[in-house]
Amino acid sequence: MPVTTLAGHQIHVDAEGFLTDPAEWDEDLARVLAEQIGLTLTDEHMAAVRFLRADFATQGETATLRRISTVGGIPIKQLFALFPQKPAKKIAYVAGLPKPHGCV
Amino acid sequence: MQKRLLVLGAGTAGTMIANKLRRRLDVGTWDITIVDRDDVHPYQPGYLFLPFGTYSPKQVTRSRHRFLPDHVDFVIGEVDVIDPAASKVTLVGGRELPYDYLVIASGTSPRPDQTPGMLGAEWRRSIFDFFTLDGSMALAEALRHFDHGRLVVHIADMPIKCPVAPLEFTFLADAWLRKQGLRDRVELVYVTPLPGAFTKPIASERLGSMLDDRKIVVEADFLVEHIDPETKTLVSYDEREIPFDLLVTIPINMGADFVARSGLGDELNYVAVDKHTLLSKVWPNIFAVGDASDIPASKAGSVAHFAVDIFVDNFLEHVAGKPMTGSFDGHANCFIESGDGKGLLIDFNYDTEPLPGSYPVPYIGPMKLLKETRANHLGKLAFRWIYWNILLPGRRMPVPTLMSMAGKTVPTTTSSTPSPTD
Numbered sequence: 001m002p003v004t005t006l007a008g009h010q011i012h013v014d015a016e017g018f019l020t021d022p023a024e025w026d027e028d029l030a031r032v033l034a035e036q037i038g039l040t041l042t043d044e045h046m047a048a049v050r051f052l053r054a055d056f057a058t059q060g061e062t063a064t065l066r067r068i069s070t071v072g073g074i075p076i077k078q079l080f081a082l083f084p085q086k087p088a089k090k091i092a093y094v095a096g097l098p099k100p101h102g103c104v
Numbered sequence: 105m106q107k108r109l110l111v112l113g114a115g116t117a118g119t120m121i122a123n124k125l126r127r128r129l130d131v132g133t134w135d136i137t138i139v140d141r142d143d144v145h146p147y148q149p150g151y152l153f154l155p156f157g158t159y160s161p162k163q164v165t166r167s168r169h170r171f172l173p174d175h176v177d178f179v180i181g182e183v184d185v186i187d188p189a190a191s192k193v194t195l196v197g198g199r200e201l202p203y204d205y206l207v208i209a210s211g212t213s214p215r216p217d218q219t220p221g222m223l224g225a226e227w228r229r230s231i232f233d234f235f236t237l238d239g240s241m242a243l244a245e246a247l248r249h250f251d252h253g254r255l256v257v258h259i260a261d262m263p264i265k266c267p268v269a270p271l272e273f274t275f276l277a278d279a280w281l282r283k284q285g286l287r288d289r290v291e292l293v294y295v296t297p298l299p300g301a302f303t304k305p306i307a308s309e310r311l312g313s314m315l316d317d318r319k320i321v322v323e324a325d326f327l328v329e330h331i332d333p334e335t336k337t338l339v340s341y342d343e344r345e346i347p348f349d350l351l352v353t354i355p356i357n358m359g360a361d362f363v364a365r366s367g368l369g370d371e372l373n374y375v376a377v378d379k380h381t382l383l384s385k386v387w388p389n390i391f392a393v394g395d396a397s398d399i400p401a402s403k404a405g406s407v408a409h410f411a412v413d414i415f416v417d418n419f420l421e422h423v424a425g426k427p428m429t430g431s432f433d434g435h436a437n438c439f440i441e442s443g444d445g446k447g448l449l450i451d452f453n454y455d456t457e458p459l460p461g462s463y464p465v466p467y468i469g470p471m472k473l474l475k476e477t478r479a480n481h482l483g484k485l486a487f488r489w490i491y492w493n494i495l496l497p498g499r500r501m502p503v504p505t506l507m508s509m510a511g512k513t514v515p516t517t518t519s520s521t522p523s524p525t526d
Contacts, residue, residue: 059376061400065327066261070371077329080341086299086325101400 007032018093022056025096033094041094045082048074052095062092062100107134107423110193110203112183112360114140114168116496117394117408118209123498124416126173137177137201139193143167146237147491148265148405149484152272152441154240155247156280161237163488171496183210186366188387205389205423208368208375210360212265212395212403214239218356219260221331230336231351234273235265246350247280252289253349255281258338259296260328260356263372265395265403267303268450270294270354271311272441277352278318279443295323295338295346304457306515307450310474314442357403359396374398379454380431382415383422391415401434401454409495410435413505435507437463439484447480449473453507459514464503466511473512 004013009029012020017036019025030049034041041049051072055063065088069076076087083090088100109125111118122138129136150164169178181195192202214235216222222231232246233239257274264270274294281287294301294315301311301322315322329341331351338346359373368375368384375392376385379399384390392398393415394408401407411432418428434454441447449471450458462469470479494501 064371067371076327077341080327084342 006036014098016099018098019096020098022053022096025053029096030094033096037090037093039083039090039094042082044078045094048072048079048082048091049095052091052097056095056097062095062097064088064100107204108202109134109136109205109207110201111136111138111207111209112186112193113209113211113394113396114138114145114172114178115209115211115394115408116405117211117396117412118207119145119168119171119496120409120412120498121207121209121393121415122176123171123173123496124412125419126176127498128416128420131175135177136175137179137203138172139179139181139183139195139201140168141180141182143169143180145171145496147488148235149491150488151234151237151240152269152276154237155234155243155273156276157244161241165237166492171492183360183362184365185362186368186390188366188368188390191389203389205419206391208363208390208392208396209394209408210363210396212263212357212359212374214265214355215358216353216355218358219328219331221333222353222355224331224333226331226333226336226351230349231331231333231353233353233355235269235354243352247277250290250350251286254291254293254347255350255352256293256295256338256346256348258328258346258351258353259298260354261297262303263403264354264357266438267402267404268438268440270296270352271301271315273352274315274320275318275443276441278320292318292320293323293346293348294320295326295328297325297327299324304452306460307458307474310448311440314476363396370398379434381418381428382411382432383428391419399432399434402436402438404436404438405491405495406438407434407436409501410505412498433506435505437503439480439487441481441484442476445481446476446478447484448476449480449483451507451512456507456509456512459512461512463511466508 002013011024014020031041052063065076068074079087092099118138126136145166145168147164150159153159172178184194184196186193192200194200214233228242232243234243257270259270281290300308302308326340328338330339336348363369364373375397377392377397382391382393393411395403414430414432418430421428437451439447439449451463451473452458461473463471463473471483
């Protein structure tokens with residue numbers, strides 16, 4: 001696994017830049033990751049990211065958009081507005097989690 | 105006292121399990137009961153060919169009981185609810201079926217009701233599904249009258265039953281339109297929520313270039329929010345619009361509603377299981393096999409087949425109080441029809457994506473992986489006979505259960521460095 005340093009955070013990432021160890025993540029790093037893909041995080045972004053983290057901790061899988069919407073209560077339309085074009089992938093990236101398997 | 109194994113669903117997984125376990129569980133000690141809502145077993149891969157008149161409905165259905173062995177009790181009924189704490193299943197109408205071990209094999213179904221506008225005035229007029237017998241037959245009729253316009257093939261969301269089927273439909277539609285002399289008058293569009301033609305990169309690239317060669321336009325990353333039946337338009341969550349004259353859609357697929365009613369399902373009604381043993385993450389006497397589970401593999405009869413091989417030995421260990429030693433690897437192989445009497449074959453599992461090579465014998469084949477050949481097409485056609493006569497009765501298939509790397513080639517060149525926003 002390649003090791004990279006992002007704004008002072010040393011992290012392990014896969015070929016696409018997704019964190020391979022969710023434990024290396026914190027909310028400060030989330031902001032740095034978001035900048036990498038051109039996003040500035042707001043509270044609304046963080047609500048989705050925090051849901052994904054909490055859900056991953058219990059399920060062991062990255063939630064799909066449908067799950068974020070039905071279980072996390074954030075409408076899919078809003079997810080597309082917050083994380084344009086590829087919300088499932090982008091939220092997972094910012095949350096330091098693997099891609100959801102729907103898009104593997 | 106007799107032990108009771110109850111299987112919900114007499115499709116591919118349930119029928120194979122009933123056959124294989126009946127041979128391995130002593131009739132004097134074990135009762136096996138299998139429940140389904142009707143007595144019609146469809147050969148679902150055949151639905152693909154019905155719209156083009158290659159198969160007739162008679163060739164793709166048989167009665168379920170015909171494939172079940174003696175000493176298996178076949179109950180026709182609709183499951184109302186599972187009470188896992190009391191180890192019993194209640195059918196609609198009130199009949200109760202207690203069990204010691206339960207296998208949920210109730211599959212997955214297209215749910216056009218989940219996308220607003222899909223079941224409106226245009227359903228089965230200009231909007232069709234083909235993963236049901238009715239839908240496929242209605243589409244056959246519609247294609248007979250379709251001679252120009254925009255034909256859109258669409259996937260609502262993943263996961264879907266047989267993820268390669270919409271691609272195959274598109275290839276077959278292209279070939280069929282050419283044969284009718286109509287291809288120049290029809291615009292073919294392939295709309296997918298995925299970033300490309302398929303879920304895995306190497307196959308996606310190969311299949312993507314086959315779509316390009318056929319002048320089929322791909323609209324990627326398109327997640328439908330609703331369909332406007334008035335203007336005949338697909339509208340995505342990010343407000344892109346795709347008009348159609350004829351829409352062939354794969355609706356959202358979901359597991360059985362009784363799974364949700366029983367508190368056993370995730371947001372798509374799939375049962376959470378360990379992906380290597382298929383044992384429920386919550387209940388030590390409930391398994392889910394085939395499309396009904398939440399394992400991250402293709403929802404396909406092929407996965408059910410390989411999973412059942414592992415499951416049967418594991419089940420015998422489990423009921424004997426021993427640890428389960430078999431580990432399912434997510435193995436699947438699928439023929440992909442590409443039109444004009446040719447097809448591809450892919451072979452993959454949880455960890456290894458579809459790669460080029462030969463199958464099942466390394467370097468010899470006769471099937472070629474990820475390559476269009478006539479042998480692959482003939483393999484697909486022959487599989488219908490194999491399904492009815494070898495697979496469902498639980499006879500041994502001459503192919504390995506776990507995926508093998510022998511005969512596969514890993515391409516050395518990788519395209520440009522991917523990024524999380526690709």
